[in-house]
Amino acid sequence: MRTLTRLLPKLAVGLVMIWAVATFTFFLVHALPGSPGDAAYENYILSGMSPEQAQAKVSSIYGFTSHDPLLVQYRGYLWRLLHGDLGQSISYSGVPVTHVLRAAAPWTIFPALAGLVIAFLVGTSFGAVAAVKRSSRWGGLLSMSGSFFAGIPVFVLALVLAFLFHTEWNLLPYGDTSDVTLTPGFNGPYVVSVVQHAILPVATYALLGYGAWLLTMKSSVISVLGDDFILAAELRGLRPRTRMRYVSRNAILPMFTVFALSIGYLLGGSVLVENVFDYPGLGNVLFQAIGARDYPLMSGAFLLITVAIVLANIVADLLYTVIDPRVRR
Amino acid sequence: MTDTAPQAAAAGAFAAPLASIASAAGSAASAASAASATPETEVLVRDLTVCFRTDRGEELPAVAHADLTLQAGLITGLVGESGSGKSTLALTLLGAVPSPGRITSGSVQLTGIGDVTRLKGAALRQVRGGKVGYVFQASQNSLNPLKTVGKQLLDLGRAHDVEYLPGLVRRARELCELMGMDGKRVLDSYQHELSGGMRQRVGIVFALVLNARVLVLDEPTTALDMLSQAAVLKIIGQVHKEIGLTTLIVTHDMGVVSELADRLAVMYGGRIVEDGPAEQLLRRPSHPYTRALINATARVTGDISRARALPGRPPDLASIPRQGCVFRQRCAFVMDQCATEEPPLDAWGGDIDNAGGSGRRRACHATPEAVIGA
Numbered sequence A: 001m002r003t004l005t006r007l008l009p010k011l012a013v014g015l016v017m018i019w020a021v022a023t024f025t026f027f028l029v030h031a032l033p034g035s036p037g038d039a040a041y042e043n044y045i046l047s048g049m050s051p052e053q054a055q056a057k058v059s060s061i062y063g064f065t066s067h068d069p070l071l072v073q074y075r076g077y078l079w080r081l082l083h084g085d086l087g088q089s090i091s092y093s094g095v096p097v098t099h100v101l102r103a104a105a106p107w108t109i110f111p112a113l114a115g116l117v118i119a120f121l122v123g124t125s126f127g128a129v130a131a132v133k134r135s136s137r138w139g140g141l142l143s144m145s146g147s148f149f150a151g152i153p154v155f156v157l158a159l160v161l162a163f164l165f166h167t168e169w170n171l172l173p174y175g176d177t178s179d180v181t182l183t184p185g186f187n188g189p190y191v192v193s194v195v196q197h198a199i200l201p202v203a204t205y206a207l208l209g210y211g212a213w214l215l216t217m218k219s220s221v222i223s224v225l226g227d228d229f230i231l232a233a234e235l236r237g238l239r240p241r242t243r244m245r246y247v248s249r250n251a252i253l254p255m256f257t258v259f260a261l262s263i264g265y266l267l268g269g270s271v272l273v274e275n276v277f278d279y280p281g282l283g284n285v286l287f288q289a290i291g292a293r294d295y296p297l298m299s300g301a302f303l304l305i306t307v308a309i310v311l312a313n314i315v316a317d318l319l320y321t322v323i324d325p326r327v328r329r
Numbered sequence B: 001m002t003d004t005a006p007q008a009a010a011a012g013a014f015a016a017p018l019a020s021i022a023s024a025a026g027s028a029a030s031a032a033s034a035a036s037a038t039p040e041t042e043v044l045v046r047d048l049t050v051c052f053r054t055d056r057g058e059e060l061p062a063v064a065h066a067d068l069t070l071q072a073g074l075i076t077g078l079v080g081e082s083g084s085g086k087s088t089l090a091l092t093l094l095g096a097v098p099s100p101g102r103i104t105s106g107s108v109q110l111t112g113i114g115d116v117t118r119l120k121g122a123a124l125r126q127v128r129g130g131k132v133g134y135v136f137q138a139s140q141n142s143l144n145p146l147k148t149v150g151k152q153l154l155d156l157g158r159a160h161d162v163e164y165l166p167g168l169v170r171r172a173r174e175l176c177e178l179m180g181m182d183g184k185r186v187l188d189s190y191q192h193e194l195s196g197g198m199r200q201r202v203g204i205v206f207a208l209v210l211n212a213r214v215l216v217l218d219e220p221t222t223a224l225d226m227l228s229q230a231a232v233l234k235i236i237g238q239v240h241k242e243i244g245l246t247t248l249i250v251t252h253d254m255g256v257v258s259e260l261a262d263r264l265a266v267m268y269g270g271r272i273v274e275d276g277p278a279e280q281l282l283r284r285p286s287h288p289y290t291r292a293l294i295n296a297t298a299r300v301t302g303d304i305s306r307a308r309a310l311p312g313r314p315p316d317l318a319s320i321p322r323q324g325c326v327f328r329q330r331c332a333f334v335m336d337q338c339a340t341e342e343p344p345l346d347a348w349g350g351d352i353d354n355a356g357g358s359g360r361r362r363a364c365h366a367t368p369e370a371v372i373g374a
């Protein structure tokens, strides 16, 4: 019950955030002079269509009728949005945006999640070690590796990995999600190829998150190690193992906020990662949509990313609630 | 680890809530009553020096050549201003030194165990909590916020190889009741669900639940409001007597120990400057620092208008004089000798009306008569 009352405001904020992004992209597309809808309409007129035809075509692509008053258009847009209709893509000539996104989403979600999980497990473990052994050489080296990967720009990391593992050592393939000569399906060679093609993007996501997890976990562990109750546990003669368990559980708590942040970070990073590896996920779709000024697709992708971040926040909050009795009550 | 809870169960948990505590403490209690005839020592601190390395790389003593004896069955108060080294000294009873400190000389002998400062690993862990119960200066936050009190009690039991955990839980509940708390409720609570006074008492439960003979309380009342202070002090006195403990109360507040303690030791700048029976020491302090400290405490003098604050500030590690008497910068009795010679902590026959065998010691160049008579 408490969980629910705690979660409802979060949910409300999330919905408002989604609505705000939807509204923002709508007005970006429509309110600006020389909006893409108007431009397309004029193009159709110039190519000899009747105004009605041009109007119908524009409205079918952009999901609104561009000569209605703005507010009416906006209402229609929201209405269709509620029904899961994001309009039609321009660059994919009339394919519904939802289809484009649905095809691309798994190729971002699964590699990004895999990278996130790996980064979380390795980063927090190493962060804890770096904190406990902070005065030794190993601790110092671990911290340095964290700072290194936290500071390196995404596309540089992706390019270096692509260069080393593909161009230089020829260990891993890249480009697309699998070898295009194979037939997709649940057959051995295809699955192997998919996994091989995913390794570089996943590794990039993992290394991208690793540094941040390591550094935040390290500082969190150091701060918990300085807490009174850890000293008390030692002076009550508790086993080192028990003490370490106390430390790690308390230190992991602030990580859940990082978790929500890092989802947004990863999705943003996917634009560059997928571009480098020529991987047809959401990031690539967004990148191409921007290049082609495909506004319906763009706003659809933005919306999807917003929803993902809102969901991640709620999941993080739930996890927090499960582990922290002070919040749960 | 002896566990006497099954006996208590047989006696009926509520008919005789203190049965197991009393029986567990039986031997200690008889030792205490014997103590009045021939004082037995429970803890012997000898020539103890604990140093901290400063930023400039010097090793400075927070406790210097301290001698302190805790007699079995008595409450000893360790008093001094902030930074005088009380906590550092008290922690050595657990064989602990806050990093980056280290013990550079001396020993801490516990009866039946030996020198704790030489213990390591599992043997040291068994002493901590098992033989010496410590209630922390920050015992408001001495529990893991993510686990219930009960679960942490089980962790404590496992760490000390308690074979019969239900017995431990029963004993913890009894201790809770003894201190006026609902045992079941407390064990089911998280730290944040307990009030300050309750946390303090839970700290005492944790210190005693493994049948420790020695109880150390570091500033047991500092974080509490006046009402809870009085309650906690009363409880400490009760528990001490009921279980027959040897108790050390560390505090900067003379008022806290003036009613409770049998003996007092006064610390300044890492040195014990005076000790002896509490009543004598309070009535006729023979060291200028003790005298000033008492005069500064309205609760002891009983008169706020006569309470005079100590002049100057207590020194920190770097500003403790390296030569002569550590108190000389603030002393009203200072003389030439004080600047060059550190006064030794010598036995002193005691007050005129209590001459002989009083067990008083003082470290001062001025004569006791001069200080007492002033």
Ligand SMILES: Nc1ncnc2c1ncn2[C@@H]1O[C@H](COP(=O)(O)OP(=O)(O)OP(=O)(O)O)[C@@H](O)[C@H]1O
Pocket (backbone or CB within 6 Å): B052, B062, B080, B081, B082, B083, B084, B085, B086, B087, B088, B089, B098, B099, B100, B101, B137, B252, B315, B316, B317
């Ligand atoms: N971990 C540490 N590192 C460096 N110096 C320390 C450390 N712990 C204590 N000291 C120093 O040792 C001296 C004695 O400290 P201690 O905590 O024993 O004093 P105290 O009498 O308990 O005072 P308080 O009433 O403030 O608790 C102080 O000057 C303090 O600065």
Ligand code: SF4
Pocket (backbone or CB within 6 Å): B287, B288, B289, B325, B326, B327, B328, B329, B331, B332, B333, B334, B335, B338, B343, B363, B364, B365, B366
């Ligand atoms: S030795 Fe000297 S300075 Fe120190 S307390 Fe005694 S009189 Fe004062």
Ligand SMILES: [Mg+2]
Pocket (backbone or CB within 6 Å): B086, B087, B088, B137, B218
């Ligand atoms: Mg202290």
